[in-house]
Amino acid sequence: AQRVTQPEKLLSVFKGAPVELKCNYSYSGSPELFWYVQYSRQRLQLLLRHISRESIKGFTADLNKGETSFHLKKPFAQEEDSAMYYCALSLMIKAAGNKLTFGGGTRVLVKP
Amino acid sequence: GAVVSQHPSWVICKSGTSVKIECRSLDFQATTMFWYRQFPKQSLMLMATSNEGSKATYEQGVEKDKFLINHASLTLSTLTVTSAHPEDSSFYICSARDGRDIYEQYFGPGTRLTVT
Numbered sequence: 288a289q290r291v292t293q294p295e296k297l298l299s300v301f302k303g304a305p306v307e308l309k310c311n312y313s314y315s316g317s318p319e320l321f322w323y324v325q326y327s328r329q330r331l332q333l334l335l336r337h338i339s340r341e342s343i344k345g346f347t348a349d350l351n352k353g354e355t356s357f358h359l360k361k362p363f364a365q366e367e368d369s370a371m372y373y374c375a376l377s378l379m380i381k382a383a384g385n386k387l388t389f390g391g392g393t394r395v396l397v398k399p
Numbered sequence: 400g401a402v403v404s405q406h407p408s409w410v411i412c413k414s415g416t417s418v419k420i421e422c423r424s425l426d427f428q429a430t431t432m433f434w435y436r437q438f439p440k441q442s443l444m445l446m447a448t449s450n451e452g453s454k455a456t457y458e459q460g461v462e463k464d465k466f467l468i469n470h471a472s473l474t475l476s477t478l479t480v481t482s483a484h485p486e487d488s489s490f491y492i493c494s495a496r497d498g499r500d501i502y503e504q505y506f507g508p509g510t511r512l513t514v515t
Contacts, residue, residue, distance in 0.1 A: 330508045330509065331494075331506040333504075336502060336503075377502060385501060387443075387504065389442045389444075390442060391441070391442045
């Protein structure tokens with residue numbers, strides 16, 4: 288069965304410092320991986336997905352199949368980055384849709 | 400952008416009663432909708448996948464007779480918690496997939512259910 292692990296429940300960094308959120312996955316197939324973010328009192332929203340290889344709000348994530356990781360990084364954290372971050376793995380079940388398996392989440396707190 | 404709404408945003412009900420939660424895609428047609436449950440300070444757990452016009456597919460351990468899902472149209476899915484008990488108290492979140500993008504899910508704001 289697929290599994291997503293985010294080892295850190297809380298990351299506290301100072302503004303301007305780099306931040307890295309770890310995500311490891313286990314899945315025998317070819318994974319599609321995502322990072323979702325949930326700001327305070329807001330709904331979950333997609334931050335980025337590995338297939339698009341884009342940088343959103345300064346965040347990047349690289350899929351490392353050898354290490355089965357998809358860590359999220361930002362070189363200079365901002366206070367508005369304080370939020371809950373979830374790594375998710377998508378299973379493609381034929382064409383019926385992708386089921387997301389979420390990691391436990393990491394709360395990021397950026398201090399001024 | 401694609402917007403998903405949920406109604407109600409919070410509900411309190413008594414043990415033994417049933418409560419219905421609606422999930423609507425406001426500006427797109429959702430061929431597939433998903434229902435998640437989130438306990439305090441925990442992650443989202445997929446409960447079921449709902450495809451328009453067909454029966455929902457439930458995840459292992461989720462009681463389909465307790466959590467009734469109906470996806471009667473391309474813009475509406477409902478989750479009915481039947482004979483609710485205090486342990487059903489949770490945050491229920493739906494998401495919807497636009498048929499044009501097989502990867503992205505748009506999430507609703509969630510519904511907080513408290514069973515007394």
